Amino acid sequence: MTQSMLIQRFIGEPGGLLKALHALQNSNTNNFLSPQDLELVSGAFGVPLAKVWGVATFYSLYSTIPRGRYIIRVCESAPCHVVGAHNILTALAKNLNICTGETTADGKFTLEVTSCLGICGVAPAIMINDTVHGNLTPESLASVLALYN
Amino acid sequence: MFYRSHVLVCTGSNCNIKGCQGITEALRRELTRLSLEQEVRLVETGCLGLCEHGPALVVYPEGVMYVRLTAADVAEVAEEHLLKGRLVPRLLQPTATVDSGYSLNMSPFFSKQKRIVLKNCGLINPDSIEDYVHADGYIALATTLDTKTPTDVIDVIKKSGLRGRGGAGFPAGRKWEFTRWATGSPKYLICNADEGEPGTFKDRLILEGDPHLILEGMIIAAYAIGATKGIIYIRGEYDLSIRRMEHAIAEARKLGLLGQNILGSELEFDVEVCAGAGAYVCGEETALIESIEGNRGEPRFKPPYPAQQGLWGKPTCVNNVETLANIPAILQHGAEWYQQIGTANSPGTKVFTLTGNIINSGLIEVPMGITLREVIYEIGGGIPEGRSFKMAQTGGTSGGCLAEEHLDIPMDYDSLAGHGSSLGSGALLVMDDSHCIIDLTKCFLKFFVHESCGQCTPCREGTPALYSIIDKLSRGLATESDMRLLKRLSRTMQSSSLCALGQTAPVPVLSALVHFNEEVEAHFKGDCPTCKCHTARGGRQSAN
Incomplete structure (x- = not known):
């Protein structure tokens, strides 16, 4: 399916712009919205490119830079912070040899920080794509990452 | 079919992460192996509340809860408890003992709670509308449509004193009234499930555990304010909530509880789910409306309020998940009944999520006005690892931190506001003396x-x-x-x-x-007493 077919059904739907962006990002192997994607949406919805760009950069689930196949989101809000989220982030960065916001050289993992994931019952928690992993320790991270090999 | 036992396995998000699917599968295998399928019914339910100790299950009618289970433990529970009728002491919930009382209701974690919003959470299968109806579901809606006018409904809610549970505490009945009398059509009802306040996960677990309760609350609200279209705005990360809600909507439509002529009345109302894209500010009602319209989620100037000009410029009422979840019970039992629970200015119950350094982190519902001390020490089980209490933040990250001297103040809207904090969304973050x-x-x-x-x-x-x-x-x-x-x-x-x-x-x-x-x-002066900060005088000693 081409990109323009993908967003066809959202055109004319009230508030369909966000859904179109979701659909385009999900279909992109690099998990991001390319400049071409944004121009496509702008033309199809008949709204200025600046507006589409504004929406795409407003929400944290969208990215305008290419990302890895697996996006690791580390919660660094207070409930995770008090039970050691900082150690998790440090250990992940060391393990993957990247800083926050970067992607591993093989294009596999992108490391991001996020606000509360609403899963504080199992803090400290991270999300890898749609899957949440909780009650983490720096030691248990290796086995979590191994699930994605 | 009659079953002698029901086994309820928690399948809320927290337990899901801890592997409850493996528990359910193992249990199903064991029931087959022991030929108990005709005698024991396995029910996948919503959150039981003791998230810290998951995965967990409860065996009824005894009300015995087993916690921190592995697949191997399940085999033991099936063989010992379900087949031979003997308890498995090592797997009981923390405060239960074989001698002094093992029933769920005898544990302080449950006995101090008052469950209105969570009454079905952890008891019914959230994916089954039949389960919800068996638990008196949709009765409040049916009797309301039969016996009350929309203004009667608004009067009941106003009289009950119910205040918005999203954080601001605005009287729900008045909000409904503003929308009811606003001119413009169609009118919209939005359920705000864009839960983003750090430490809050109540709306997620309510949606996952009892989605029909929200739908029933929404249909009654729609009747009261004259809305024909409802939207549940759920944050994009809440995958399971979105799935369960969409399933519930489809089931309700099939039974004529949504759509035209609801339950044979004149009422027309339908609901759709809208997924967020990750922005905390969208919890603010006008930002949420902007987001539904496909824009950046930036709050609008007020006035005009959403009641006058909301979604697509039409009268709109935005209610939090927990507010709507209170509606069926209030209409079923009456405003006087509701007012007797909680305090004079904050009637009813509040759902809290306990997080941080607390033994029983999880989901609870208590009467308004309960003290912080009761919540932390009796329900929450106290501070782990032998450390002592230092502070608690109520109301999430936008709330204040309270110290030990505040442990006895009542938890309600006004008392907490008087101490520089807030009830907010019901997040309660407890911190021990190692924190700065x-x-x-x-x-x-x-x-x-x-x-x-x-x-x-x-x-x-x-x-x-x-x-x-x-x-x-x-x-x-x-x-x-x-x-x-x-x-x-x-x-x-x-x-x-x-x-x-x-x-x-x-x-x-x-x-x-x-x-x-x-x-x-x-x-x-350059000194960090707990050595967490890189101060001028001392380096960070602790790794976190």
């Missing part, structure tokens, strides 16, 4: 810096400025003039930010200055 108030305040502010939408100047510029002063303070480098600026800036943000995000961002800062002044002073 400045280190935490920095963490809170980092959140606001990230989540400020950037539309209004006081918030966009104010949040990073507050952060940088607290950062200096954490390094022992803050000056007298920094401290003066901190207070002045806080006041400016509170009075001139466009929405509650900027207005409440300074709350944790101000509460730190008032309730933990000694510790703030120590940092000012």
Whole structure:
């Protein structure tokens, strides 16, 4: 399916712009919205490119830079912070040899920080794509990452 | 079919992460192996509340809860308890013992709770509308449509004193009234499930555990305000909530509970789910409306309020998940019944999520006015690892930190506001004596810096400025003039930010200055008593 077919059904739907962006990002192997994607949406919805760009950069689930196949989101809000989220982030960065916001050289993992994931019952928690992993320790991270090999 | 036992396995998000699927599968295998399928019914339910101790299951009618299960444990429970009728002491929930009482209702975690919103959570299968109907579901709706006019309904809710459970505590009945009498059509009802306040996961677990309760509350609300279209705005990360809600909507449509002529009446109302895209500010009602319209989620100037001009410029009522979940019970039992629960100015119950350094972290519902001490020590089981209580933050990151001397104040809207904090969304973050108030305040502010939408100047510029002063303070480098600026800036943000995000961002800062002044002073002098900060005098000793 081409990109323009993908967003066809959202055109004319009230508030369909966000859904179109979701659909385009999900279909992109690099998990991001390319400049071409944004121009496509702008033309199809008949709204200025600046507006589409504004929406795409407003929400944290969208990215305008290419990302890895697996996006690791580390919660660094207070409930995770008090039970050691900082150690998790440090250990992940060391393990993957990247800083926050970067992607591993093989294009596999992108490391991001996020606000509360609403899963504080199992803090400290991270999300890898749609899957949440909780009650983490720096030691248990290796086995979590191994699930994605 | 008659079953002698029901086994309820929690399949809420927290237990899901801890592997409850493996538990359910193992149990199903064991029931087959022991030929118990005709005698024991396995039910996958919503959250049981003891998230810290998951995965968990409860065996009824005895009400025995088994916690921290593995697949191997399940085999033992099946063989011992379900087949032979003997308890498995080592797997009982923390406060239960074989001698002194093993039933769920005897444990302080459950006995101190009052469950209205969570009454079905952990008891019914959320994916089954039949289960919900068996638990008196949709009765309130049916009798309301039969016996009450829309204005009667609004009167009941006004009289009950129900206040909005999203954080602001605005009287729900009045909000409905504004929308009812606003001119314009169609009218919209929005259920705000864009739960983003750090430490809050109640709406997620209510949606996952009892989606029909929300639908019933919404249909009654729609009848009262005259709305024909409903939207449930759920944050994009809440995958399971979205799935369960969509399933519930489809089931309700099939039975004629949504659509035209609901239950044979004139009422027409339908609901759809809208998924968010990750922005804390969208919890603010006008920002949420902008987001549904496909725009950046930036709050609007008020007035006009959504009741006059909301979604697509039409009259719109935005209610929190928990507010709507209270509606069926109030209409079923009456305003007087509801008023007797809780306190005079804050009637009813409140759902809290316990997080941080607390033994029973999880989901609870208690009468308004209960003390922090009861919640932390009796229901929450106290502070783990033999450490002592230092502070608790109520109302999420936009709430204040309370110290030990506040343990006995009643938890309701007005009492907490009087102590520089708030009831907010019901998040309760407990911290032991290893934590540093400045280190935490920095963490809170980092959140606001990230989540400020950037539309209004006081918030966009104010949040990073507050952060940088607290950062200096954490390094022992803050000056007298920094401290003066901190207070002045806080006041400016509170009075001139466009929405509650900027207005409440300074709350944790101000509460730190008032309730933990000694510790703030120590940092000012270059000393961090808990050694969390890289202060001028001492390096960070602890790794976190």
